[in-house]
Amino acid sequence: MSANPSVALYPWTIHLWIIRTLGRERLDYLISNTMNTVTEKISRFFWSYDCKAKIMAIRRETADTLTFELLPNQHFKQPLPGQHVEIKVAIAPSGEVVTRCYTLSHIQDDTVAITVKRQAGGKLSCWLHDQARVGDILTISSPRGQFNYHGQRKLVFICAGSGITPCFAILNALRLDSRQPDIGFFYRTTTPENAIFRQSLEHLSGSQKIVFSYSRQPVAGVSEKPLAEQLMDTFPDLNERHIFLCGPQGFHDAVVDTLTKIGFDFNYLTVEKFSSQAHSFALATNLSEDITVTLKSQNVSFRIRAQDSHKTLLESAESQGVHLEHGCRSGMCGTCRTHLLEGRVTGNQLGKSIYPCTAYPASTSIVLE
Numbered sequence: 001m002s003a004n005p006s007v008a009l010y011p012w013t014i015h016l017w018i019i020r021t022l023g024r025e026r027l028d029y030l031i032s033n034t035m036n037t038v039t040e041k042i043s044r045f046f047w048s049y050d051c052k053a054k055i056m057a058i059r060r061e062t063a064d065t066l067t068f069e070l071l072p073n074q075h076f077k078q079p080l081p082g083q084h085v086e087i088k089v090a091i092a093p094s095g096e097v098v099t100r101c102y103t104l105s106h107i108q109d110d111t112v113a114i115t116v117k118r119q120a121g122g123k124l125s126c127w128l129h130d131q132a133r134v135g136d137i138l139t140i141s142s143p144r145g146q147f148n149y150h151g152q153r154k155l156v157f158i159c160a161g162s163g164i165t166p167c168f169a170i171l172n173a174l175r176l177d178s179r180q181p182d183i184g185f186f187y188r189t190t191t192p193e194n195a196i197f198r199q200s201l202e203h204l205s206g207s208q209k210i211v212f213s214y215s216r217q218p219v220a221g222v223s224e225k226p227l228a229e230q231l232m233d234t235f236p237d238l239n240e241r242h243i244f245l246c247g248p249q250g251f252h253d254a255v256v257d258t259l260t261k262i263g264f265d266f267n268y269l270t271v272e273k274f275s276s277q278a279h280s281f282a283l284a285t286n287l288s289e290d291i292t293v294t295l296k297s298q299n300v301s302f303r304i305r306a307q308d309s310h311k312t313l314l315e316s317a318e319s320q321g322v323h324l325e326h327g328c329r330s331g332m333c334g335t336c337r338t339h340l341l342e343g344r345v346t347g348n349q350l351g352k353s354i355y356p357c358t359a360y361p362a363s364t365s366i367v368l369e
């Protein structure tokens, strides 16, 4: 990768033209009926059973953050703003296959974008920063995740660092939304230079309440105060807003702490966590009796033996052949979030919202939404 990878050309317009002309659905039909060893060699982008995405452009956002504009092939399903995808790359020379989740920071008719901060020692983020080129083909998953807007009238995005990406995607989508909700945006990072999408946000600040908070360069009247005070001063009506929270674990915990103190109803909180490290959640209490878990929406129950109570609810469901939607399996993406209707769990829980990938049974009868 060159020192300045701000390439905004479209050398692969033929692929874009084909997708625009035929549409992904018709293309899927045509390709699946012409798949053979010859056509596979013509284009491994279209004639593939996998979802692929071609890098169309690379833009620099900050010194350590790049945006990759991607053109997915016909297998890709239209995403919702706030969703993420899994990117899979075989890293040369070892060929080690590395998979990571990245939120879609922009969604357009034909293309999507991911915005990637270089993580020290991060295999995929470093590969994307140092090796990826315009024209490269990546393996990509279909969009997933529950960090989505559902028509809330009054909301606020509270984000930090790279956690801005899903919030920014939703904010952009809401600009075109006829419902015109009351939106607040609070973005915490180290310095103005490290603020991702700063210019776009400044541009929007005329019509939306957008507040920057810098930990290493206090803004007069804002970031010189403790985080809890900053939030309350900026949004005195925090308790009346639906909160979209996304950021590193420490930031997440500080915000949740503030919300707990003001008696915030966690049913109005939508969370996604960003971290380069797995977070460890509290483990299960050892139960001496078997546990019954009921999934009300699926009208399904399954049993967990007492000796398996150290397994997560997701692992136990899977071992019983019960499907629970999930993504990262580490309490980060929010895909598995559900509501605890009866019983108790330990681990990853916010009010009545629980994350089965990192939650454990703590009572012998558990009813989930």
Ligand code: FES
Pocket: 325, 326, 327, 328, 329, 330, 331, 332, 333, 334, 335, 336, 337, 355, 356, 357, 358
């Ligand atoms: S939070 Fe990602 S799967 Fe549970």
